[in-house]
Structures are given as structure tokens and as C-alpha cells.
Amino acid sequence: MSQITAQRLAQIPSATDLYNIDHLLSDEERMVRDTVRKFVRERVLPIIDQHFEAGTFPRELIPEIAELGLLGMHLDGYGCAGLSAVCYGLACQELEAGDSGLRSFVSVQGSLAMYPIYAFGSEEQKEHWLPRMARGEVIGCFGLTEPDFGSEAAGMRTSARRDGDEYILNGTKMWITNGGVADLAVVWARAEDGIRGFLVERGTPGFTTSDIHHKLSLRASVTSELHFEECRVPASNMLPNVKGMRGPLSCLNEARFGISWGVTGAARACFETALEYAKTRVQFKRPIASFQLVQRKLALMATELVKAQLLTLQLGRLKDEELLHPVQISLAKRNNCREALETAREARSILGANGITLEYPISRHMNNLESVFTYEGTDDIHTLIIGQALTGINAFE
Template identity: 80%
Template sequence: MSQAENERLAKMPAATDLYQIDSLLSEEELLVRDTVRRFVAERVKPQIAEHFEAGTFPQELVPEMAELGLLGMHLEGYGCAGMSAVCYGLACQELEAGDSGLRSFVSVQGSLAMYPISAFGSEEQKQRWLPGMARGEIIGCFGLTEPDYGSDAAHLTTSARRDGDVYILNGTKLWITNGSIAHVAIVWARAEDGVRGFLVERDTPGFTTSTISHKLSLRASVTSELHFADCRVPVANLLPNVRGMRGPLSCLNEARYGIAWGVNGAARTCYETALTYARERLQFQRPIASFQLVQQKLVVMVTELVKAELLALQLGRLKDSGRLHPVQISLAKRNNVREALQTAREARNILGANGITLEYPISRHMNNLESVFTYEGTDDIHTLIIGQAITGENAFA
């Protein structure tokens, strides 16, 4: 290769930031990203494969994530960091570069448990719960999905009947992240005046949880069922400032926003692993990176990663400026999860048989992304949301 060619290649942008997206980030945003990236590199990646294999959640990391201000970091006051939407997105991206289970924990804690208290709770509820949740001393979960009602959440059957100064809850919630370790559950139930949200404390009589085992995905995360059998919840634990499906759906939009960022971290880890492997792996006396088909796979991966990162960044800018619409969240969640999963599959292909072991992170991310593809709105549901927005026709009916 000529000296001129070497100089030209030396000026090329980095293979992990091919579109120089770093230049679009502020100093604060870069600081948040790099801080979380360092935490993941030092504290998460060295141990997460063992937790995945054992099916355990690294709960010892919760105080450290709280110390970094990651729990409810996009909320204002009550001990929360009050960071921008873009900063929160970048944090999700770096956490999921480690494992979807860590990002899921932070997402559920901040967007699905703390957010409804912040948005719809009384002042007393905010004072009681949010500071401890921001410190990681109180863990929350979000109970909406039911055994017979996932995507069709508007027809949930968990009931809440008023009886004097309590509500009596009956029903079951399924696929609940953090459920078995949560101190408080945000539970959505059908009351006489519509769907309402309740703060159900761990020791409430009639409230029990069971952990879902034998998972092949999100193994380094706690997934549970919540059971309510004549569970008596004080009226004071009703979220007073929301009624109907607007409450849970607004929470889901907060969580979907974080997912649209987070999966880019998983995709980046898979791409970087495949790129490094392809440069080092020799076949036919040459690195496999020199073969056209391998290069083609890597090019598609990095192209989709760049597109997904730009999509997430614009989503964050829209959110920070107050112009975000739920359809835009659906578009980003659908695209970015779909492409991250495809990137993981192609990266596994490049690694061949080595790609199925926990020595490399790719199959772990691929299995996790199968769950992310489904939760917080399946790929099909987001497709129909976008379809209705652009055609004006409701395909759900």
C-alpha cells in the first residue's frame, strides 16, 4: 500500500463512529456516556456472562448505579438527577452494551416505576417513594401485562373494588421485570371509574410474587408473576392524578424511548466483537476480514448502527424540545430493535461456532434481544401504530 493510501486511511473516521456522531454530542452528554461506559467496562462486562449462565441478577450493582445517578436520572427533584432525555438515552445505550438486563432494570426503575409516581402521584407519595428509589434503597416494578392480555392491555381483567378506605385487588400480572425483588409495584387495575394505578407494597396481605425460571433470554434479570388475592390496598396508595389507559401507556412510551437507545449498545458490542474477530481469525492463511462476504456483513452492520444511532439521537432532541410524538417512539423502537437483532445474528455468523459460547457476548445479546423485540410493544404492534399514523386507518380492529 502506498504512503498516500496509508495517509488517506489514517484520516478515516473510527470504525466504531463512522459518521462522527460524537461531534453532535455536548460535553455533558459525552461525559455521561463515557462515565457509564467506564462503569460497564469495569463492573459489568467482567461478570455478566457468569450471571447470565447462572440466571442471576447482579443486585450488588444497584447501589453503584444509584451512586452514578442512573435511577430516575431523567426526572426532576426528589433526589433525581434531572438529566436530559439525550443523556438518559446515552446511559441506556451504554448499559445495554453490557447486558439488556441492566438496562431493563434501570428502565423499569426510572421509567415504569418512578415516572408514574412523579407524573401522577400525590406530593406525599413523591416524598415517600422517589428519594429512596433514586438511592436504590427501594426497588420498583410495573404491573400491566396479564396472562391473557399482553398487547391488548386495554382489556386487562385485574380488578380493584373500593371498600371503605381500601381497594381490594384481584388478578395476576405476568412477565414483570424486578417483580420478585421489588419493594413496591405500580399496578394497573380496572376500578369502577376506569383503569387506575396503585402503589402496592411488598408486605401487603394478599400480594405475592413468583419468579419465572427456565428462561433462555434476559437471564441476568429478574422476571416474575404478581398475584393479588383479595389484596387490600389503602386508598392513599391510589395514584390520584390519572385515570384510564393514558397512565400506563405514557409510562410505556418512557420505557420504549430508553429501549430505542439501549439496543444500539447491544448492536455496537456485537459489531465490535465481530470486527475484532474478523481481523484476527485466520482461514486459508488470511484474516477472514479480507474476504468479500465477511466485509459485506460488517458493512451492513455498521450502516444500520449509524442509522439507528442517528434515529435515537433525533428522538432525544425531539423529547428534550417537547416535540416528541408516540409514533416517533414506535418508529425508533421498531427499527432499532429489529436491526440490533439482525446485527447480533450476522455477528454470530462471522464468529462461526465460537459465536455460540459465553466466551463472546454475541449469543447472550442475541437471546436478550429476542425478548426486547417482544416487550414494551411487539414489532407487529409498533408496525400497526405507525401504519395507522401514516394511513389514517385502524388495523387493530
């Protein structure tokens, strides 16, 4: 064994990178991660508590987010950065270390609003919308969930009736992130030939939005209902290159990918807070980090964080090599959301009563993660997706 190797083995690994995952990243990937981390530390963390408490989204950050190239960053051309899936994932991780609402904004813009135009739109639609969306000049939202149809999205009642050169939309979409601030809605509706996607601009007669208030989760995020009443859109606003549930489900897979990464950032923020607190909080004349039960909690949190990070890194590598299967996304989304939420709860227990205040980020993350645990496919739905892949038997019906 060389002296250098011995010295390296003697070094204690970083508490937040026990498996030296940093070593597995390329220089570009580390640069993206560190750039977004710096932005979150300097621009997000100083203001996010106030926005969470007030129930407002920090819209003033949108130009800076766009300037960093984060909107549609995993798409090629049309003013988009064209970065790898791993780079996109790392950006989501760092954004959600700030707040789930911020990562949700970027996820919806890039994966749920820009991606369907990129994947299923006409060339005219791509050229018209994507560069402006990448610059943050046009904000998008994704209209799929309805008041009576969440997990069973295929049962949607929103309809699109052809009338000459137009479609007439009627229906309601609910729990729509960015809905109240969006300039453009990607709306999925039932047409005569199946489920179709439509681009509906703010200000179109018959299209209105109403924000959902009194939320205890994702408070620094805009959540809305979309209402369509005899709303006429040009037939040219239909996404021409997809029909059926393949369209919206493929968009959801894009978003779920980012969520799988994002929640590791929230978990890391909770773990780091609990670790630092445990080392400085003195009880019975010594830091509580010296107690066996506290060390057990920290060890469990660190272990789950490593596992989640390794899951997402492999997920990103598979996506970049075009080998990714949807069930792999479901596995990562289910595991990482579940363990991030458990990490937040364990971290809160270490802080005791201090953990419920906005002086520390833990309860904010914990409340946010309750929503992330549910949206883009509930824990139950992803469990059944995995079960079907394992058994070949559909348990949904």
C-alpha cells in the same frame, strides 16, 4: 482547503462512529456516556457472563448504579439527577452494551416505576417514594401485562374494588421485570371509574410474587408473576392524577424511548466483537476480514448501527424540546430492535461456532434481544402504530 481540513478528511473515521456522531453531543452528554461506559467495562463485563449462565441478577451493582445517579436520572427533583433525555438515552445505550438485563433494571426503575409516581402521583407519594427509589433503597416494578392480555393491555382482568378507605385488588400480572426483588409495585387495575394505578408494597397481605425460571433470554434479570388475592391497599395508594389507559401507555413510551437507545449498545457490542474477530481469525492463510462476504456483513452492520444511532439522537433532541410524538418512539423502537437483532445474528455468523459460547457476548446479546424485540410493544404492534399514523386508519380492531 486548509491543511488542517485536508488532514481531517484523510483520517479514517472510527469503525463504530462512521458519521462522527460524537461531534453532535455536548460535553455533558459525552461525560455521561463515558462514565457509564467505564462502569460497564470495569464492573459489569467481568461478571455478567456468570450471572447470565446462573440465571441471576447482579444485585450487588444496585448501590453503584444509584451512586452514579442513573435511577430516575431524567426526572427533576426528589433526589433525581434531572438530566436530559439524550443523557438518559446514552446511559441506556452503554448499560445495554453490557447486558439487556441491566438496562431493563434501570428502565423499569426509572421509567416504569418512578415515572408514574412523578407524573401522576400526589405530592405526598412523590416525597415518600422517589428519593428512596433514586438512592436504590426501594426497588420498583410495573404491573400491566397479564397472562391473557399482553398487546391488548386494555382488556386486563385485574380488578380494584372500593371498600371504604381501601381498594381490594384481585388478579395476576405476568412477565414483570424486577417483580421478585421489588419493594413496591405500580399496578394497573380496572376500577369502577376506569383503569387506575395503585402503589402496592411488598408484604401487603394478599400480594405475592413468583419468579419465572427456565428462561433462555434475559437470564441476568428477574422476571416474575404478581398475584393479588383480596389484596387490600389504602385508597391513598391510588395514583390520583390519571385515569384510563393514558397512564400506563405514557409510562410505556418512556420505557420504549430508553429501549430504542439501549439496543444500539447491544448492536455495537456485537459489531465490535465480530470486527475484531474477523481481523484476527485466520482461514486459508489470511484473516477472514479480507474476504468480500465478511466485509459485506461488516459494512451492513456498520450502516445499520449509524442509522439507529442517528434515529435515537434525533428522538432525544425532540424529547428534550418537548416535541416528541409517540409514533416517533414506535418508529425508533421497531427499527432499532429489529436491526440490533439482525446485527447480532450476522455477527454470530462471522464467529461461527465460537459465536454460541459465553466466551464472546454475541449469543447472550442475541438471546436478550429476542425478548427486547417483543416487550414494551411487539414489532407488529409498532408497525400498526406507524401504519395508523400514516393512513389515519386503526387496524387494531
